[in-house]
Amino acid sequence: MKKIAILFSLVNLGLFTGGCESFVDIKTQGSLVPKDVTNYRYLLNNTSAYETGIILGDLASDDIAIVDAAQQTSLLNISYSYYKNTYTWQDDIFPLSTSYENDTDWNTMYARIFRTNTIISELPTSNGPEMDKAKLMAEALVHRADAYLTLVNQYGKPYNATTASSDLGVPLLLTQTFSQSLNRASVETVYQQILTDLKQALPNLLATQQYNTLPSKPSAYGLLARTYLYMSNYKMAEVYADSALALRSTLNNMATMTATSTFPKRINDPEILLSKIASYGTSAYTPTAMRLSDDLLSLFDANDQRYNLFTVPASRVSSTYTGRYFYREIITGENRNLGPSVPEMMLIKAESLARAGQAAQAMTWVNNLRKNRVLSTAYTPLTATSNDDALVKVINERRREFCFRMLRWWDMRRLKSEPLFQKTITRTFNGVTYTLAPDSKRYVLPIAQYLTKMNPELVSNP
Template sequence: MKLSKIFIAIISTASLFQSCSNYTDIKTGGALTPGEYENYRYLMNNMGVLERSIDMPDMTSDDIEYLDTTMQTSLALSFRNAYTWSENFYDATSEDPDWGLLYASNYYCNLVIKDVMSSTDGTLEEKEGLIAEARVHRAYNYFTLVNEYGRQYNEATAATDLGVPLILEPNVSITPVRATVKAAYDLVLADLKSAIADLPAKPRYNIYPSKAAAYALLARVYLQMGNYTPAGLYADSALSIQNTLLDLPTVATMPLRLDNPEIILSKKAGQSHAYSAYQVLSSDLLSLFDTNDFRYSKLTRDLTTNGKTFRVNNMESLNYENRNIGPSVPEMMLVAAECKARNNEVAAAMEILNTLRAKRFNPGDLILLNASNADEALEIVIEERRRELMFKCARWFDQKRLFNDSRFAKNISRTNLVTGQTAVLEPGSNRYLFPVPLYNIQLNPSLEQNPR
C-alpha cells in the first residue's frame, strides 16, 4: 500500500510540475526507488502542487468592483457567481480549484508525515526536517480552507461552528465529515509549533518552509483569531530573521517569486496570471491611494475597454508570473503595527508603517503618517493593509474578522448587471462562507452544505 501511494504521488508530481529555468537545480523526479528518503524529498520539492494556492477570495472581497456589463459577462461563470456571493460558485460537474488544490497538497503532506520515518536511507535530521516542512504546508492549507469555507473564528462558538474536513491520513478512500472551526485551528497551531525546531531559519529557496515561515503563519493565524499579543510576538520573530523590503521606486524589473526578498514563503495565486489583468480596483480601494504611491503607479494600471477606462491589477503583467499570496515581510510589518496600535503603542505602530512606506514612495513624495490615539492608529493600519496587501487574498479574511467590530462593519452590495439582481453582504452573513463544492458533496453526501 505504501509503495503504491508513493508511485501515485510521484506520477502526479511529474504531470503537475511546471518547468522554469530558475528551478532547474531543484530535483522533482527521476529514477526513484520506492522506500527511499529521496522519494519523499522529491514530493516536497513539487512546486506545482505545494506552492499553488487560491485566488477566489480576491473576487469576493470589496477590493474588486465590476460596474460594466461587458466586463461582468467576460468573467468565467464561477467568478461571476463568487462576485455576487451566489448560492453556489460551481455546478456539480465542476471541481472547485481552491478546495481541490489544497486537499491535493495535503495528500502529499500526509504521506510524508506518516511514512518518511520508515524510509530506508536519509538521516534522522533530514527526515524530521521533511516532516516539519509538510506540517507547515498542511497548516497553511487548513488555515486557508477553514477561513474560506468555515465561519470566522469566535472563541465562544468555534467548538461547534462547522469548519472543513480534517484528513490526516494519505488515504483517498476516507469518507470525511466536516470538523469544527476550533479543531482546524488547533491542528494548524499544533502543526506550526511542532515544526519550528526542525526547520532552518531561512531556506535556500522561498518555496521551502523555514522558521521564519512558521513564525509568519503563526502571526497570521493569531491575528485572524483576534489574539493580538502572540500575533505581534510571532510577527517580530519572523522579522528578526527576514526583514528585507523592495524599494519600489528604484526597482527596474520586478523579481520573480523565487528571487523576491520580501517573500517569506511563496504561495502563488491559483489561476493563470492573465486573469489578474481584469481585477478592477473598487472605488473604495482607489480612494485610499496617493497617485505618487508606487503601489498605485507600478502595481496597477489603466485598462480601456469599450471606451471606458478602469484601474486594474498590474502585478502579474510586470513579470508574467502568478502573484504571491504567501506570508511576506510587509505583511509581518503590518501585523506588528496592528498589534501595537491595539496595545496603545501609537508611535511604534506609525514608525513601522512609515518604514514600510519609505520603500513605496520617492523621498520627496513621502508623507509621514501620524495618529493622535489608538483608534486612529488602528484605522490607519487597516488602510495600509489594503494598499499593501491588495489582491493577495488578505482582504476577504480581513473583512471576516474586522466587520465584527462596529468601527469597521459595513454592508457591501453588488448588482448582477445581466439579471439586474442585487446581493447584499452584511457583517457576519452566511455569505461569508464559501459554498462547499457540489462536486464534492455529490461524491460524499456526508459533507454538510453551508447555509445561505
C-alpha cells in the same frame, strides 16, 4: 464513509501521474532507491504541488468592482461562472451538472494535504539520516498547515473564541489513506491542528532557505503570526511576527523604482517568507481582469508606488473598460504571492500595537513600510490622533499592500463584527443588485454541490 479521492474529485490524479512525472522518470532510470529519504526531497521539490493556492477570496472581496457592461457580459459565459458567482456572493458558485462543477480551490488544497500526509506517514520508515527525515517532515507540516489555514478561512466561519468549538470548519485529514470520514471538524479543532503542525515543524526548519518555495523558520513564524491574527489573538500574533522579523526583515525599496525597473523574482524575493501563488495568475486577461473598486482606489494617491507600478488605466486592458486595473502580474511577469511576507509581519506588529493602545509605536511600523512604498520626494509620515485612528490606518495600509492577495477577504471576515469596520457592500451585476451585510452568512463560501452530493456527511454551509 466515502473515499477521499471523491473529496477532490480525482482531478488531482496528477499526484501519481503528471504531478510527479519527473520523479517517476528518475526512478525508472535507477537514480532513486525505494524507501530512500531522497525520494521525499524530490516530492517536496515538486513546486507547483505545494505553491499553488486559491482565487475565490479576491473575487468576493471589496477590493474589486466589475462595472463595465462588456466585462459583465463576458462573465456570463459558463466558463467564468465561478468568477461571476463569487463576485455576487451566490449560494452556489459551481453549478452542478456542468463542466465547471468542481471547486479548484478546494481540490488544490486537499491535493496538497494528500501529498503532505503521504510524506508525513512514510518518512519515519524511510532509509536515511534522521536529521534529513526531520527536516523534510517539518517542510511537509508547514505546507499542510498553510493549506488548512487557507481552507478554514474560506469554508469555515471566522474564528470566534466563544463559538469556534461548535462552528463548522473543514474535514481534517491527517493520515495517508483513501478511506476517511469527511465530517467537518470544528473551526477550533482545525486551528489547533494548524498551530500544532507549525510548532512541531519549527525546531527542524532551517533559518534560511535556498528558494522561497521551501519552508524555513521565518516561514513557520510568519504562518503562526498570520494564524494568531485570524484567531484575534493579537498578543501571540505579535510575538511570532517579531520572531519572523528577527530572521528576515529586508524590504524592497519601491520608492526609487520605475515601470522599467527589474523587480525581484518571486523565488528569491527577499520580502517573501514562503511563496504561495493564486491558482489563476492571468489577472489582466480581459474577461477576468481585476478592476480596483472605488473604495480601494480612494486609499491610493499618485505618490504611492504600488499604484504607479502595479495598476494601470483601463485602456491598457480594454478600450471598452473604465477605471483602474490591477496589472502587477503582467508588469513583473510573476504570479502574485499569497504567502507570508516581511510587510505582513510589520503590519501584524503594527496592528497588535494599535490594539494594545500604543498608537505612536504602531504608526512607526506603518511608516517604516511606507518609506519603501512612497516616492521619496513626496514621502511624509502618517500620524494617528487616537488608537482607533491608528488601527484604521493600519488596516488601510494592509489593503494597499495586499490588494488582490486574498488577505482582504480574510480581513473582511474577521473585522466585520467590529463597529469600526462594519459596512454593507453593494454591487450590481447584469442589472441585479446584490448586498453583503456584516451579519451575512455569505462571508463563508459555499462548498460545491458536487462534493456534498457525493459525500452526504460533508455538511453544506447554510
